[in-house]
Amino acid sequence: MATSTYLSNPGVLVNSVSLTDQCTSATVTNTAEALESTAFGGTSRVFVAGLYSQEITLDLYMSYAASETYATLAALVGTTTTVKVSNTVAGLTTPSATEPCFTLTGAYLEALPVINANMGELSTISITFKGGVLTTAVS
Numbered sequence: 001m002a003t004s005t006y007l008s009n010p011g012v013l014v015n016s017v018s019l020t021d022q023c024t025s026a027t028v029t030n031t032a033e034a035l036e037s038t039a040f041g042g043t044s045r046v047f048v049a050g051l052y053s054q055e056i057t058l059d060l061y062m063s064y065a066a067s068e069t070y071a072t073l074a075a076l077v078g079t080t081t082t083v084k085v086s087n088t089v090a091g092l093t094t095p096s097a098t099e100p101c102f103t104l105t106g107a108y109l110e111a112l113p114v115i116n117a118n119m120g121e122l123s124t125i126s127i128t129f130k131g132g133v134l135t136t137a138v139s
Contacts, residue, residue: 060126087100
């Protein structure tokens with residue numbers, strides 16, 4: 001059985017700003033809505049792809065310093081931007097088959113938790129960019 005192993009240390013760019021040093025998790029999801037196309041006489045349900053929906057979810061340490069998490073994201077709430085994620089930092093600028101770069105153009109940021117504080121813990125937030133067009137670069 002073939003397997004592929006890589007150390008997960010993603011590179012992340014939001015609105016051309018690197019948040020790699022603040023990111024602890026990145027998930028890129030591409031979904032096709034299931035539209036039922038079963039006709040009379042069918043014995044099983046049949047589906048076809050409908051509209052596509054993309055999401056990029058990032059878990060980030062919250063930092064209020066210039067060019068960090070809050071400064072980068074605050075003005076993006078309610079707007080669209082471009083988000084790039086690769087399984088390595090190098091994949092952001094020179095993607096390859098083993099270091100693809102996923103780019104979500106027109107990604108909408110609906111909400112930004114501005115504070116998430118617990119005693120004795122580093123502040124973290126989870127944000128989701130929705131919609132837009134997802135492209136994958138492998139060269």
